[in-house]
Amino acid sequence: MADRPDDDLPAGYASPPCFMHELDPAWLGLPAAPEDAQQRRDVARWRKAERQRLIAARMALDPSLRRHWCDRIAAHLDASLGPLDGLTVSGWWPIRAEPDLRTWADTLPDRGASYALPVVAEKGRPLVFRRWRRGDRLEPGVWNIPTPVDGPEVVPDIVLAPIVGFDRACWRLGYGGGYFDRTLAVLPAGRTVVGVGFSLFAIPTIYPQPHDIPMGMIVTEEGRRSEYLNR
Template sequence: MDHDAGRQHMPPWPEIARWRKAERERLIGERLAIPADRRAGFSVAIAQRLDALIGDVAGRTVSLYWPFRGEPDLRPWAASVTGRGGVAALPVVIAKAQPLVFRAYRPGDRLEKGVWNIPVPAEGDPVIPDVVVAPLVGVDDRRFRLGYGGGFFDRTLASLPTKPLVVGVGYASQHIATIYPQPHDIPMDEVVTV
């Protein structure tokens, strides 16, 4: 498949879907190949950049994620959000093909296994995030995110009553020319990579 982001022709969806699947596998493999100590350093650098980008978190709800398959580990930064008067939240899959809900999370809260055995808050009322920090599998030059293919991210953003600041986080190696965005794909406001 031609990866030229500027071209006018859009391949048919089945071809894009096959390409996205292969690209996901390639990018996740590259991410997992980064040594753990290097990923840890990247996570610290991403947290510092998030602080500079977002600013004061007091009184704001910031949705993060539990790290999975080599994603940047921002759990210490989540703890710092709550320590600075903000509310950290984690996304929870309620049902397939439905928007995510966000539940407040503080280190030490009881967690249970969610989809793909990713820990999620076991209880709590839904919260609406002011900021959504989303991990990247890939990201293109127009800030469209390649995720895991379940559609949860875009479906959730489209369903929120107010638009949050949406920040994608990942590694510089995850940049690609295009994801071949579809009408349902929603670009992120900002991207932080190292």
């Protein structure tokens, strides 16, 4: 998928110090959206360190356990999303031990739905989505992630976003490139946005910043977690 680079700090979409995630955010005294430049840099550094820690932990998981969790995630997606007839669902091509939903995506045409993959058309700009099904031609895109080249561009009705970490208010910690946030900011209203990941990587807070956009729900192998929304 896109949204993969770790180009954090000021101008972009980044991350803070190492073990803050183990403490109560309120006790730390860090506001959700730091107002001064030093606080923004501290949060950016923490998020980068936390991202690296969580990705390493995910990649260390036993592959058979990940596959089992992916099957459970697929079942919870079906229960959470309901009928998909006539809808376009966007996902991602899995990297770095992300949940692999390709087998689930293969079932969508039989249910009257289509699947799309994101494409980085231009760095620093929103993603575009191209329709894809297994067997369609793929070529290496940015960061060598396979991307469809022949499918038509589509606007998804349901956006599935891979998560590195997430918190109880359904804020998503991504890879630091900001592509998903830019994309969600310009999609037409009414889209369903779902963060997808493993429950092991829930953290107390991601310290959301003004550019962050919360997920409508989080789906893990444990189920749907939209009940944690507190807004």
